[in-house]
Amino acid sequence: MNFFDRLHDRIVAVDSVVSVGLDPDPARIPDHLADHDLPRFAFNRRIIDATHDHAAVFKPNAAFYEDPDGWRALEETVAYAHGKDVPVLLDAKRADIGNTTRQYAKILEKVDAITVNPYMGRDSLQPFLADAESGVFILCRTSNPGGADLQDLELETGEPLYRRVAALADLWNENDNVGLVVGATTPEELEAVREEVPDLPFLVPGVGSQGGDAEAAVEFGLANGVGLVNSSRGIIFAGDGEQFAAAAGQAAKRLKTRLNRHR
Numbered sequence: 001m002n003f004f005d006r007l008h009d010r011i012v013a014v015d016s017v018v019s020v021g022l023d024p025d026p027a028r029i030p031d032h033l034a035d036h037d038l039p040r041f042a043f044n045r046r047i048i049d050a051t052h053d054h055a056a057v058f059k060p061n062a063a064f065y066e067d068p069d070g071w072r073a074l075e076e077t078v079a080y081a082h083g084k085d086v087p088v089l090l091d092a093k094r095a096d097i098g099n100t101t102r103q104y105a106k107i108l109e110k111v112d113a114i115t116v117n118p119y120m121g122r123d124s125l126q127p128f129l130a131d132a133e134s135g136v137f138i139l140c141r142t143s144n145p146g147g148a149d150l151q152d153l154e155l156e157t158g159e160p161l162y163r164r165v166a167a168l169a170d171l172w173n174e175n176d177n178v179g180l181v182v183g184a185t186t187p188e189e190l191e192a193v194r195e196e197v198p199d200l201p202f203l204v205p206g207v208g209s210q211g212g213d214a215e216a217a218v219e220f221g222l223a224n225g226v227g228l229v230n231s232s233r234g235i236i237f238a239g240d241g242e243q244f245a246a247a248a249g250q251a252a253k254r255l256k257t258r259l260n261r262h263r
Helices: 003-014 039-054 068-083 098-109 122-129 145-151 161-171 187-196 214-221 241-260
Strands: 018-022 057-060 089-094 113-116 135-141 178-182 202-204 228-231
Touching: 003 135, 018 039, 018 241, 039 057, 039 068, 039 241, 057 068, 057 228, 089 098, 089 135, 098 122, 113 122, 122 135, 135 145, 135 161, 135 187, 145 161, 161 178, 161 187, 178 187, 187 202, 187 214, 202 214, 214 228, 214 241, 228 241
Parallel strands: 018 057, 018 228, 057 089, 089 113, 113 135, 135 178, 178 202, 202 228
Antiparallel strands: none
8 A cells, every 4th residue: 555545544543634743852852851862762752652542643854863863763763653553754855856866765765754845846856756655745835934935926827836836746646645735824825725636635734833724724634534734842842841741642632633623
């Protein structure tokens, strides 16, 4: 089965479309984990234990692991999540050309899906797109305010750039392994992208600490019941001290319940 088939089964199994972002900011890891050999993995392991019953995927962001100990922590995190039968989506926003992008795509040997940046064109994404078993989430309309600087630019056809990206992603979906990243902070644009591509699953960030629209995230983010709504800080830093993991579990369960009202 390809990634989206596996994701469908996972969503059904846990009755959840929640993506739990694993962004272990070293400055926010509780003090009692500081002496661990890999504090970021120690933190993630406890988060995974507390939230896996509510998680459709875990989504580590590569930025929090890009040092020697960090990559070790990421590898341990991926293995531990897989041990709980939860897929891992690496938020890396990769793309380049030639042998560089082929090297980037090797990470798909370890994770189940990845986010990529489309602004260098199809050839920069080809090694990811060619991996039929892995998921490829293409940045389309992101949740940050500055996303409008480029993504909202109007083309000669009168359409905004983000809608062209969506249409291209649909064309590139030859292996049924493509999804889009579309933020919940602009629900009208989320709806517009869904009109453009009725069948592509979305990864929808921005519902947690960014205050995005949960109802729109579910209504427009899912395609045939498949899609993801992500929260990172809103779950993993819901509490602190020695009770941080329990607080994260409660936050994940609340988000799952909130989203399920609209499914």
